[in-house]
Amino acid sequence: MRADNTRHIVAAAQHRHEYTRAKAVQALRDIETAGAPVTFDAVATAAGVSRSWLYTQPDLRTEIERLRAASQRAPGTPLPIRQRASDASLLRRLEAANERNRQLAEENRRLRDQLARALGEQRSARSREPDKPTSRHLGSATIGPC
Numbered sequence: 001m002r003a004d005n006t007r008h009i010v011a012a013a014q015h016r017h018e019y020t021r022a023k024a025v026q027a028l029r030d031i032e033t034a035g036a037p038v039t040f041d042a043v044a045t046a047a048g049v050s051r052s053w054l055y056t057q058p059d060l061r062t063e064i065e066r067l068r069a070a071s072q073r074a075p076g077t078p079l080p081i082r083q084r085a086s087d088a089s090l091l092r093r094l095e096a097a098n099e100r101n102r103q104l105a106e107e108n109r110r111l112r113d114q115l116a117r118a119l120g121e122q123r124s125a126r127s128r129e130p131d132k133p134t135s136r137h138l139g140s141a142t143i144g145p146c
Contacts, residue, residue, distance in 0.1 A: 038067035090113040116143050
């Protein structure tokens with residue numbers, strides 16, 4: 001008579017089931033955290049399980065359907081709370097952008113002044129040398145707002 005080893009098989013099946021559920025739950029959390037659309041296919045692919053298996057798990061099925069419905073109601077792709085910018089953060093970004101605009105406007109002003117001086121020096125240098133014939137007519141350059 002053979003020994004009854006079914007308890008080992010049952011224990012292994014139970015362990016495999018718990019491991020598979022843990023992978024599915026972790027995949028569901030990762031997809032939700034990333035802000036990606038929650039679907040049965042996405043969870044099955046990320047967890048390495050079949051979609052049909054997900055449908056047989058009542059709690060996972062309910063959670064996937066709840067998250068899928070929530071993302072379909074919201075306009076656009078919802079961002080997880082941890083990835084949303086705070087008001088203070090947005091204010092700092094606006095202040096930084098305004099400061100950068102001010103710096104660029106100042107740099108543009110300095111460059112226009114330098115260009116005006118260089119063109120003025122070039123024009124005065126040409127007017128001091130009337131003996132040199134030029135093969136082409138160099139018109140005056142107009143400096144204006146960009």
